[in-house]
Amino acid sequence: LIGYTPLFELCRTETGSRLLLKLEMYNPTGTAKIRMARQMVLDAEARGELRPGGRIIESTSGNTGLGLAVIAAERGYTFTAVVDHHACADKLRAMRALGTELVYVAEDGTDELATAAREELAEDMARGQDNTVFTEQHNNLSNGIGYFPVAHELHQALDGQLDVLIGAVGTGGALCGTARELRTLMSGVTVIGVEPKGSIAFGGPAHDYYQSGTGTPEGAEIGALVDYDLIDEGVKVGDIEAFATARAVARTGLLIGGSAGGVVHEALTRLPALPPGTTMVALVNDGGEKYLDTVFDDDWMNARNLLAPAVEREIDETLT
Numbered sequence: 001l002i003g004y005t006p007l008f009e010l011c012r013t014e015t016g017s018r019l020l021l022k023l024e025m026y027n028p029t030g031t032a033k034i035r036m037a038r039q040m041v042l043d044a045e046a047r048g049e050l051r052p053g054g055r056i057i058e059s060t061s062g063n064t065g066l067g068l069a070v071i072a073a074e075r076g077y078t079f080t081a082v083v084d085h086h087a088c089a090d091k092l093r094a095m096r097a098l099g100t101e102l103v104y105v106a107e108d109g110t111d112e113l114a115t116a117a118r119e120e121l122a123e124d125m126a127r128g129q130d131n132t133v134f135t136e137q138h139n140n141l142s143n144g145i146g147y148f149p150v151a152h153e154l155h156q157a158l159d160g161q162l163d164v165l166i167g168a169v170g171t172g173g174a175l176c177g178t179a180r181e182l183r184t185l186m187s188g189v190t191v192i193g194v195e196p197k198g199s200i201a202f203g204g205p206a207h208d209y210y211q212s213g214t215g216t217p218e219g220a221e222i223g224a225l226v227d228y229d230l231i232d233e234g235v236k237v238g239d240i241e242a243f244a245t246a247r248a249v250a251r252t253g254l255l256i257g258g259s260a261g262g263v264v265h266e267a268l269t270r271l272p273a274l275p276p277g278t279t280m281v282a283l284v285n286d287g288g289e290k291y292l293d294t295v296f297d298d299d300w301m302n303a304r305n306l307l308a309p310a311v312e313r314e315i316d317e318t319l320t
Contacts, residue, residue, distance in 0.1 A: 001028050002035060003149050007157050007281070008254070010264070011319055015276035019267050022154065025256070025287030029066040029094070032285040033213075036146030036173050037067030040135045041075065043142040052076060054131040059083075059118035061213045062091030063286055064137050069098035082122040084114040088212055090290045113208070115220040137171050138223035144177030151181035154281060160186050164274070166267050167283035168259050169193040169201055169234065170214040172226030174285055179230045192270075193231040194263045196242070201226055202234035210239045210294075210304065213286070214259040237262035240308045243295045246288060248315035250296065255288030258295040268318050 005026040012018040024032035044050040055078040058068055065081040072079035080101045083092060096102055103125070105117045119138070126134035137143050154162055165182065167175035179191045198207040199215030206218035216222050228234075239258075245268070246261030256264065260282075267282045274280065294300050301307040 002038065003027070004153055007154075010249070010252075010254075010282075011268070011271070013272055013274075017271055017274045017276060017278040017280070019264075019271050020279065020281045021254075021256075021264070021284045022150065022281055023287075024283065024285050025289075029063070029070055030287050030289065031063040031066060032147070032150075032174055032283070033063040034067030034070060035149065036137065036143040036177075037064055037135075038071050039146030040137065040140050040142040041068070041071045041077075043145075044133045044135070050077070050133045051131050054078070054133065055080065055129070057082065057122050057126045057132065057134045058137060059115070059122040060087075060137070061113075061115075062087045062095070062290070063213050065095045065100065066091060066098070068135065069095045069100045073099055080125065082118045082125070084118060086113040086212070088290045089293065113217050115217050119220070137173070138221070138225070141224070143171055143173035144180065144225045147174050147177030148181040150174075150178040150283075151185060154178075154182065155185045158279060158281075161279055162186065162189055162281060163278045164190045164192065164270075164280040165283070166192040166194060166263055166270075166280065168214040168263050168285060169195045169226060169231070170216070170259075171223045172201075173223075174283055176225055176227045176230045178283065180227070183230075190232050191230055192266065193234045194266050195234065195236055196259070196262060197236045197238040199236065202236060210306065211242055211259040211262055212257075212291075214262070235266055237265050240306055241265045241311060243301065243306055244308045244311035245315050246291070246295050248312045248319060250288060251316065252319055255296075256284050257286040257288055258291055260284040260286065261295070265315070268315065 059082045196209040196211040196215040198209035201216045242262030245265040
């Protein structure tokens with residue numbers, strides 16, 4: 001069931017340029033991350049690091065953990081997810097439902113992103129343990145390899161006619177893995193990486209942000225999968241714009257995640273200035289159903305000063 005997710009045309013300009021969304025929420029678990037979760041496990045098995053009855057450990061904000069939970073359940077492994085309370089509650093509930101052991105790195109009531117602390121604890125838990133693998137998604141080359149099929153799916157679906165690829169940059173696996181393989185299939189594709197304002201992969205200043213599952217927060221190392229040679233331009237989108245876009249897109253009948261909203265916001269901003277007939281593809285790495293209590297909840301948004309009706313109206317007008 002993994003892969004061959006649909007391409008959806010969100011909008012088209014008068015000059016024939018179009019924005020297509022690669023809807024990765026149609027993978028099992030509703031996210032792109034199951035692609036690389038499977039690859040990391042298969043490669044660990046091939047190296048002999050993971051054997052029947054083994055244990056997988058990963059630091060995750062949710063989507064990678066969901067993918068690993070499915071693969072572990074299917075292949076008979078124990079899976080321990082090291083998490084914090086910044087993660088979407090529904091992702092944590094779903095991991096637990098799939099049989100995952102959750103280990104929290106921060107006290108209840110603390111919703112700060114704790115990527116560095118999570119990774120340190122996950123590494124400590126795996127160290128010296130037999131038949132135990134810390135998959136270490138931020139530095140695992142299998143992460144990027146897991147997205148090679150996305151390039152082939154795009155090449156096949158578009159008959160090689162792709163001009164701009166835009167996607168979120170967290171671990172770097174999805175965008176850079178897709179871009180690396182895509183450049184073996186076609187030339188002339190411009191690759192644009194998007195991270196939240198406050199993330200540090202494309203420079204500072206660093207500060208907290210609410211977009212989940214993306215970016216590199218202060219104190220965390222930029223992952224080995226972030227290959228700047230593959231990214232033609234790196235940009236930042238704030239939480240307000242990202243979430244306003246997700247909420248506006250929802251009113252067209254499509255629920256996308258908050259960080260995907262950032263990617264689509266940047267794509268919509270660029271689309272009118274592109275040469276006539278340009279095809280731009282945005283990687284939408286998860287859906288909005290996991291964010292009904294956050295991005296799509298007015299009370300949650302208001303409490304964090306993120307609700308911006310005027311920005312939403314601007315996106316509404318762009319989409320109509």
